[in-house]
Amino acid sequence: MVSKNQIKLINGLHLKKNRLANQLFLAEGVKVIQELLQSNFVLEHLYATEESFNSFSITNKSVVSEVEMKKITALSTPSSCLAVFQIPKQEQLINAGLFVALDDIRDPGNLGTIIRLCDWFGIEQIVCSKETVDLYNPKVVQATMGSIARVKLNYLDLEKFISETTLPIFGTFMDGSNIYEEELPNEGIIILGNEANGISKSIEKLVKNRIAIPRFGNLQKTESLNVATATAIVLSEFRRSSSGK
Amino acid sequence: MVSKNQIKLINGLHLKKNRLANQLFLAEGVKVIQELLQSNFVLEHLYATEESFNSFSITNKSVVSEVEMKKITALSTPSSCLAVFQIPKQEQLINAGLFVALDDIRDPGNLGTIIRLCDWFGIEQIVCSKETVDLYNPKVVQATMGSIARVKLNYLDLEKFISETTLPIFGTFMDGSNIYEEELPNEGIIILGNEANGISKSIEKLVKNRIAIPRFGNLQKTESLNVATATAIVLSEFRRSSSGK
CATH class of the missing domain: 3.30.1330.30 (Ribosomal protein L30/S12)
Incomplete structure (x- = not known):
């Protein structure tokens, strides 16, 4: 009833x-x-x-x-x-380890999938721009499949946060260096951009480490991967690299 | 009008x-x-x-x-x-290179995303069980973002196809060997299972190479990755491995 x-x-x-x-x-x-x-x-x-x-x-x-x-x-x-x-209070961030930073992710399914990926790869802290879709949107909660219980997510002024951090900053760009050839650290901030526009210009200026997922095949016309699948590959590479494999 | x-x-x-x-x-x-x-x-x-x-x-x-x-x-x-x-005629398959085989993928968005990933990683042939969602479902066509024009997809008796191939067969399982430690070939068939049930029992019997994407972190309660993000990581590993990185 x-x-x-x-x-x-x-x-x-x-x-x-x-x-x-x-x-x-x-x-x-x-x-x-x-x-x-x-x-x-x-x-x-x-x-x-x-x-x-x-x-x-x-x-x-x-x-x-x-x-x-x-x-x-x-x-x-x-x-x-x-x-x-x-809704629990936002927890204090710990300025260490690997972070994922979301620069205006708008699709609830994408945010849910990214949280699930962070949980899988043991990334416990996500920071989001204030324009990123709400964590407590019912479609986000659904798509996390329970991972929402284990990953800490903070909404903040992303440009300010990134300009003040001492951790190395990574972002994916078409002209970035081949992620397979990079030694990736186990501390840092990985920035993921908006579905349509990628990483915003003001944030891009702060990215010191531009990385790229290589394309294969002869035709090579695919313009981009979607943000959830790109995140999967990038997080896998970070964890593989820092586990010495 | x-x-x-x-x-x-x-x-x-x-x-x-x-x-x-x-x-x-x-x-x-x-x-x-x-x-x-x-x-x-x-x-x-x-x-x-x-x-x-x-x-x-x-x-x-x-x-x-x-x-x-x-x-x-x-x-x-x-x-x-x-x-x-x-709708074009199904093209003849070429028994060489890297294939993706879909064992009852049901979600149109997942099929579209997998086709886009195959396009990115230069995988031109996908074979599907007859129960896999229809390639020409409008939501699949939409989710491919045009990659449908470059990746060949055939519906067939998947168990028969896999039992007859001479190519090595790979599938992801929780108890598989660490994909980061495997030398992966540039020829073979990568089987992706249904969203809810994974790879079916009759197909699993034919998989010689059981691989797994390692989990990280202390809590490790995430039960699985979704099929599209798992595909992203597996295809990236195959291409990285065969490009000698």
Whole structure:
């Protein structure tokens, strides 16, 4: 059972301004919700259909019908459960290790995939420009597949952050040096640019290390890789290089 | 101007059975259509709004209004142009070089991204199980960003094809050997599995070379990478290895 007021609150959370005002966000699907419950996220309430209701050994939960679930889901294909969590405070950054910096990533699926990649490659800190898509957008939460519980993400003035850091700064550009031939450190900031425009001019000026993923084949007409697949290759190369392989 | 019959034909092509019956498919967006026009694809007709009508120096085109475009597009956000192309005959495979084999990839975005990655890494042949999503699905065509014009894709009995090939067969598994430590050849078949179930049991039996992308970090709870990002890393490793880097 879900009341009219609850439906109104939950649907409001589909939008960023209401997430900010209420400091709450939505997570959907058994796997994502289980991962958040096992970490430090604070649950407000869980709504689940009969299908997954007994998968959760918590008290603040309600059983809902599939019709009710359709009324509250933010996904085109509703899952069997939806949870309302509190948005945690931004954690302090530690000025060490490998960072990923996002310069206006706009697509929720891309942000979710990048967070999942960071989790896989043991990168625990992501910094984002303020124009980057909201971490608590329901599609981002979904695409992280639970990795959101393990990777710290901070929104900040990216140009200021990068101009003040003492860590080496890397960015991918078509004219960069072949990433396969570089010795890549286990500390630094890897900048990933916007889907349409790449790394912005003001940030580009601060990039000391311009790297490139080589193209192969004879035709070589592909203009670019998408940002999520480029991130996969770049992070793999950094970890391979610093593991001495 | 687009007639009622044309609207009916075009909307029919959103579905695979009608694409097969008519041997026609849709492409949307200036970049994708330009790339197809520059290759061997045969255009039936192009529909474009004022915005992009003059970008195409061809005769078989009609100007349409934005309202008409909304009636024919297969995308949630319509582009300024939509083209109807003939489906070309499946080309003969050449039993050499590096292949990618898709074992029931179901998501159109994933197939499109994999085709784009193959194009980047100079892999010109993809073989797919018959259950793999249709190459001419409008969302696949869109996600390839034009790479569909340069990569050959064949649907076939994948188990039969793999059991008969003389090329070495590779697949990624959690228990595989560290891909960073392998010498990877410039000929072979790289099998990519279904999004939910991975490589099917009957195909797995035929895989002689089990490889894995190592995980990093302390927590190591991420269960898997998605198939498109895993493909990016694996193809990059094959090309890096065979280029001697």
